[in-house]
Amino acid sequence: MFVLTVDQRRSRSREDLVQEALDVLNTDSARPLLRGFERTAGDEMQAVTSDASVAVDIALDLAASNNWSVGIGVGRVDEPLPESTRAGSGEAFERAREAVTAAKTSPGNIAVAGARAEAGHAEAVLQLLVSVARKRSKEAREAGELSDQGLTQQHIADRLGITQQAVSSRLHSGLWHECRRGQSAAQALLEGADR
Template identity: 35%
Template sequence: MFVITADQIDSRHDHDRASEMIAQLVSRHEGEFALPPDQTSGDEIQLLVPRAPAALEMVLDLHRTGFWSVGVGVGTVRTPLPLTTRQATGDAFIAARAAVTRAKRTEAHFALDTPPSPSEQTTPGDDVGAVAPDDGGDPTGSDVEALVTMLLLLRQRRTPEGWEAVDLLEQGLAQTNIARTLGISTAAVSQRVKSAQWKVERAVHPALVRLLLNLDRDTSETDLNR
């Protein structure tokens, strides 16, 4: 399960954007929430999302606005689920809280955490500062965080003109139709799309979804084996 916790950036000097952001997410991703999105503490929102593709899209939507630090927690959630997201508990919620705290200090305002595996947990007498060696196995939460961060920073460089063309492309319009809609040449549309790195972004989405699915599977298996 994926928990997304988003905290509004510089909320003291801005109006409360939580309600309008929740409305946008519900409108765009209707049916993708395990529980209704909640405004939790003050200017913070929390989402409980079962599917990896939807979780990735919601992270992209939040980040695009420029108003949110976004933390993703991947792990189990205690069942049966309560009536509201703010009442729900579990490892994914703990991980999301740690992630959003870190996200506030990162360039992309994004972080992702998973519950510690049994091998990462310490016992009395262990060297708390020791880092477990990388065994070269499946990608970790840190690996996935790094790749999502690269995508977010790429999108962050996109110009308003690039977004204009990309948004129409994602609505299914052909470049000739986009050119007519925007009143520019097809060559200009092609240049906007190229500069926006849209094909690169779309190519990486399936890989990121697979990595998120693997994290979700691995954290669930880890919790079952404890």
């Protein structure tokens, strides 16, 4: 099981982003959660999923935005899960607290805590992916997001009004395809950490 504990960065010097994030994250049907995100304290929120790909996808999006410190706790949870995420308990919840604390000073503001070595390996991959994502240009992000929607490079070029070669260059400079493979590796490592 995976518990995501997420803390807004620099929350004392900027507007509260939690409610907006809750609205987006809890209505995304492509990312099913066992227990949706809830505000747990001030500028912090938490959710539970049994799907490593969902945990990786959400964690990367939030950390790459540079607005959040993201902790992923891996392990068992006490069942049955209560209706409220805040009322949950068990190893994954405890490790998520440990991870979000570590994330505040970790590269990419993302950390993973679990009993198996794969948790640390997943953390290393996720930190690398966030570092790349934060350096990616707006144009590379735009081309990559369209690529993720299944558009060919020629269709992306037509949509953006640029050449196919320019699309290829944006995807290449943003390391888009390499990061997608890295994301799959992080997912496999998280699954291994949860065995």
